[in-house]
Amino acid sequence: MIVSQTLADFVEARRALEAAGRRRIAFVATMGALHEGHRTLIRSARAHGDAVVVSIFVNPLQFGPNEDYARYPRPLSDDLDICDAEGVDLVLVPTVAELYPAGRQVSVNAGAMGSVLEGASRPGHFDGVLTIVLKLLHLVRPSVALFGQKDAQQVACVQRMVTDLNLSVDVVSEPTVREADGLALSSRNVFLTPAERTMACSLAAALEKAATADSVPAARIAADEILDRVQFEPAFELDYAVMVNPATFAEVPDDHTGPALFVVAAKVGSTRLIDNMSLDFAEVAAPQESVGLHA
Numbered sequence: 001m002i003v004s005q006t007l008a009d010f011v012e013a014r015r016a017l018e019a020a021g022r023r024r025i026a027f028v029a030t031m032g033a034l035h036e037g038h039r040t041l042i043r044s045a046r047a048h049g050d051a052v053v054v055s056i057f058v059n060p061l062q063f064g065p066n067e068d069y070a071r072y073p074r075p076l077s078d079d080l081d082i083c084d085a086e087g088v089d090l091v092l093v094p095t096v097a098e099l100y101p102a103g104r105q106v107s108v109n110a111g112a113m114g115s116v117l118e119g120a121s122r123p124g125h126f127d128g129v130l131t132i133v134l135k136l137l138h139l140v141r142p143s144v145a146l147f148g149q150k151d152a153q154q155v156a157c158v159q160r161m162v163t164d165l166n167l168s169v170d171v172v173s174e175p176t177v178r179e180a181d182g183l184a185l186s187s188r189n190v191f192l193t194p195a196e197r198t199m200a201c202s203l204a205a206a207l208e209k210a211a212t213a214d215s216v217p218a219a220r221i222a223a224d225e226i227l228d229r230v231q232f233e234p235a236f237e238l239d240y241a242v243m244v245n246p247a248t249f250a251e252v253p254d255d256h257t258g259p260a261l262f263v264v265a266a267k268v269g270s271t272r273l274i275d276n277m278s279l280d281f282a283e284v285a286a287p288q289e290s291v292g293l294h295a
């Protein structure tokens with residue numbers, strides 16, 4: 001495995017892969033603190049390409065001024081061990097100064113989809129995500145880029161950027177990996193105290209319960225039954241629990257049928273957590289007219 005800490009080294013190593021005939025590059029962009037969810041992405045990347053590139057970069061642009069950029073975990077040597085064990089070919093670990101030299105001006109605007117839900121609570125977040133993802137896509141030049149479905153709005157924004165800017169890369173999303181108690185894996189879970197972790201599990205539990213419902217209002221009631229149990233906990237602050245169209249992130253109406261995505265976000269203690277689950281509401285068949293003969 002080659003680890004490049006400068007862009008010049010990376011470009012050279014990337015060129016060497018191609019020269020060795022490994023043209024179909026599968027790319028996993030990360031902010032490090034790798035867990036089983038990242039391992040799943042890397043394994044899937046190996047199946048999608050003939051070389052795997054991973055980037056590890058805590059991107060300051062996607063953190064708001066009062067967010068957790070400074071304390072975001074950075075266990076680089078463990079991360080590199082994981083990449084090595086998973087058969088990654090090339091890791092890019094760039095510095096902030098190299099990726100964002102002073103005087104930079106141009107960035108990506110994530111548009112309407114980037115300004116609702118996570119984007120409304122974290123203004124500028126998706127602009128920051130898309131800016132770094134676009135830069136990394138230009139550097140890595142992958143055939144396929146893999147993202148975790150836990151960050152569903154991020155995946156949708158990246159897909160929209162790829163479409164709108166005619167980027168030549170396939171975006172693949174992999175299902176959320178969960179702990180045994182349902183909690184979605186996240187690099188931020190390490191910040192949860194045992195009590196907060198128990199509260200955090202109510203997000204996944206609410207989604208699970210909603211998935212058994214057969215209409216939008218019933219799913220909302222089912223989720224609320226679980227979320228109501230933690231609503232008065234001082235450490236639990238629900239931000240949103242909304243059913244949206246998975247392609248546009250617009251909220252679906254009560255009579256919606258077909259696929260929907262239930263997205264939730266909460267602050268638990270000092271940690272912001274998000275989760276989501278796909279739902280599918282079948283059309284309710286209209287009652288059949290009775291055509292029987294009556295004597």
Ligand code: PAF
Pocket residue numbers: 029030031057059062129132133151154
């Ligand atoms: O999902 C993440 O870890 C980050 O948002 C990403 C895609 C690596 C961009 O910084």
